[in-house]
Amino acid sequence: MRQAGNILAMTKCFMQSRRGQAMVEYAITAAIVTTMVLIVSILLYTFREQSYRVVELVASEYP
DSSP states (O other): OHHHHHHHHHHHHHHHHTTTHHHHHHHHHHHHHHHHHHHHHHHHHHHHHHHHHHHHHHHOOOO
16 A cells, blocks of 8 residues: 555656646747747748849849
8 A cells, every 4th residue: 555655646746847837838839939930921021022123123124
């Protein structure tokens, strides 16, 4: 019976040490998603500006 008590105590200690893990995982995931959205929006803006410059060069009347 004493061994079952030790296992229960170890399980309880293990569960207490994992407290807040879901919140940490959520915060890390939110930071990664936010960073990815920021990078994609910067790339989209850059490519749009570059394509606009190319169109302006092609449409120019300079010989």
